[in-house]
Amino acid sequence: MADPQYRLEQIIKVLRDKGHRITPQRLALLKIIAKSEGHPSVEQIYEQMKADFPTTSLATIYKTLTLLKEVGEVLELNFATAGSHYDGNKPYPHPHVICTRCGQILDRKSVALAEISQEMARLTGYEITHHQLNFFGLCPECQKAGPG
Amino acid sequence: MADPQYRLEQIIKVLRDKGHRITPQRLALLKIIAKSEGHPSVEQIYEQMKADFPTTSLATIYKTLTLLKEVGEVLELNFATAGSHYDGNKPYPHPHVICTRCGQILDRKSVALAEISQEMARLTGYEITHHQLNFFGLCPECQKAGPG
DNA sequence: TTTCTAAAGATAATGATTATCCATAAAAAT
DNA sequence: ATTTTTATGGATAATCATTATCTTTAGAAA
Ligand SMILES: [Mn+2]
Ligand SMILES: [Mn+2]
Ligand SMILES: [Zn+2]
Ligand SMILES: [Zn+2]
Numbered sequence: 001m002a003d004p005q006y007r008l009e010q011i012i013k014v015l016r017d018k019g020h021r022i023t024p025q026r027l028a029l030l031k032i033i034a035k036s037e038g039h040p041s042v043e044q045i046y047e048q049m050k051a052d053f054p055t056t057s058l059a060t061i062y063k064t065l066t067l068l069k070e071v072g073e074v075l076e077l078n079f080a081t082a083g084s085h086y087d088g089n090k091p092y093p094h095p096h097v098i099c100t101r102c103g104q105i106l107d108r109k110s111v112a113l114a115e116i117s118q119e120m121a122r123l124t125g126y127e128i129t130h131h132q133l134n135f136f137g138l139c140p141e142c143q144k145a146g147p148g
Numbered sequence: 149m150a151d152p153q154y155r156l157e158q159i160i161k162v163l164r165d166k167g168h169r170i171t172p173q174r175l176a177l178l179k180i181i182a183k184s185e186g187h188p189s190v191e192q193i194y195e196q197m198k199a200d201f202p203t204t205s206l207a208t209i210y211k212t213l214t215l216l217k218e219v220g221e222v223l224e225l226n227f228a229t230a231g232s233h234y235d236g237n238k239p240y241p242h243p244h245v246i247c248t249r250c251g252q253i254l255d256r257k258s259v260a261l262a263e264i265s266q267e268m269a270r271l272t273g274y275e276i277t278h279h280q281l282n283f284f285g286l287c288p289e290c291q292k293a294g295p296g
Numbered sequence: 297t298t299t300c301t302a303a304a305g306a307t308a309a310t311g312a313t314t315a316t317c318c319a320t321a322a323a324a325a326t
Numbered sequence: 327a328t329t330t331t332t333a334t335g336g337a338t339a340a341t342c343a344t345t346a347t348c349t350t351t352a353g354a355a356a
Contacts, residue, residue, distance in 0.1 A: 021302065021353065042343080057305040062344065064303095078228050082313090082343060095264070097272050106272055112260045116243070120283050124245050124254055128285035135268050137276035169322065171334065190312080205336040210313065212334095230312060230344090 002089050004035040011073045011088070018071055028052045029064050033074060033088030039096075039105040041083050077105070079134060093130050099139035150237050152183040159221045159236070166219055176200045177212050181222060181236030187244075187253040189231050225253070227282065241278050247287035 011030050012022055022030075032048050033040065040048075042061055049056045065086060068074035075087040077096060085105060095113065097106040113133060121128045159178050160170055170178075180196050181188065188196075190209055197204045213234060216222035223235040225244060233253060243261065245254040261281060269276045 019302095023303065023353080025304070055305070057307095058343095059306075059345085060304055066345095076228065078226070080224065080226050084343085095268065097268055097274055097276070099274070100277070108268060108271065110264050110267070112264050116258050116260055116281075117283060119258065120243065120245055120256060121285075123256065125288040126245055126247070126283070126285045127291055128245070128283045129248070130285075131281070131283045133264075133279070133281045135265060135274070135276050135279045137269075137274045137278075140273040143273075143275055167333095169333065171322080173335070201335095203336070205338090206312095207314085207337075208335055214314095232312085 004031075007089060008034040011068070014071050014073055015067075020067065020071075025049070025053055025056060025060055026064055029061065030088075033068075033086060036088060039077060039085040039087050041085050043083065045086070077132075077134075079136075093132060095133040095135065097135045097137070099142055100136050101138055101142040101145075104139050152179075155237060156182040159216070162219050162221055163215075168215065168219075173197070173201055173204060173208055174212055177209065178236075181216075181234060184236060187225060187233040187235050189233050191231065193234070225280075225282075227284075241280060243281040243283065245283045245285070247290055248284050249286055249290040249293075252287050 008030055011034060012027075015022060015026075020026075028049055029045060032045055042058070042065070045065075046056070046058055046061050049061065065074060065076075068086075068088070069076055073088070073091050075091045075093070077085040077087065079098065087107070090107060095108045095110050097108055098104070110133075113131075117128055117131060120126065156178055159182065160175075163170060163174070168174075176197055177193065180193055190206070190213070193213075194204070194206055194209050197209065213222060213224070216234075216236070217224055221236070221239050223239045223241065225233040225235065227246065235255070238255060243256045243258050245256055246252070258281075261279075265276055265279060268274065
């Protein structure tokens with residue numbers, strides 16, 4: 001679907017243009033989120049990082065993710081369950097479908113959502129900057145497994 | 149809009165029917181969330197509780213809110229910012245509009261949302277149980293105050 | 297090279313929530 | 327009524343993700 005290589009260069013360019021350095025550690029993290037199909041958690045990114053940089057600190061992961069949030073190149077997802085997840089391929093708001101049993105996170109889009117957003121702005125007078133729309137339930141796999 | 153007294157009795161009945169006791173502390177908390185127009189935080193509920201029960205423990209607040217979640221009589225809102233908020237009047241999923249500056253939380257509804265939910269279920273095969281839809285931005289008041 | 301500063305790494309601190317443990321009060325049983 | 331049982335309240339410790347702090351390191355610039 002997406003082109004990890006292009007996405008990687010895209011993020012690098014944004015960071016460079018804003019005067020940030022592309023260090024080996026950052027490059028490694030960028031590769032991870034650029035190639036990620038799903039929505040990795042901090043812990044998952046941390047584990048992958050340690051493959052190339054065994055001495056990586058969790059603090060570095062958090063700092064880099066915060067930086068990416070600031071420059072708008074990653075979308076942070078935080079549900080009730082502890083631990084944020086990150087989307088490095090679609091850094092703009094979009095709907096997600098989450099399985100409450102296995103934790104799968106799917107990307108979706110919805111044209112109607114833009115309309116709802118405008119409707120909300122009109123009705124409330126708000127200047128809406130972003131939104132989050134999450135659907136929770138059981139994925140087909142977990143439905144087969146039955147209740148329990 | 150809503151009738152706090154009726155809402156209160158409604159919650160009491162659900163708790164009683166499921167074999168839970170209506171203690172003085174619980175009754176006090178129920179009154180607080182039944183009459184609340186907004187979406188109080190744990191800390192706000194805690195402060196109000198201390199008016200009637202100065203020795204109330206935060207643990208009791210959390211336990212009671214967890215109980216109310218379990219019986220489906222309160223909706224928990226958790227955004228990125230630390231600290232959950234609770235809606236005791238509309239315990240079912242519905243859209244919220246949140247000001248990122250002053251923290252105001254508005255209730256809204258959207259007919260299109262039900263359709264989107266069904267669309268998601270159809271496209272993904274998920275059995276969707278609930279959702280969350282939050283819009284973030286600046287309320288009219290905070291817009292006047294200007295950037296900064 | 298030397299200097300300057302961003303970034304990495306280690307670790308402590310924070311803060312919301314949860315767990316634990318005991319005291320207590322409310323039902324139930326006798 | 328009295329006793330028994332159990333749920334609940336209250337105090338406090340523990341947990342866990344995230345952030346802050348501090349020092350070291352490394353990359354860019356001079
Ligand atoms: Mn996504
Ligand atoms: Mn609400
Ligand atoms: Zn699943
Ligand atoms: Zn505001």
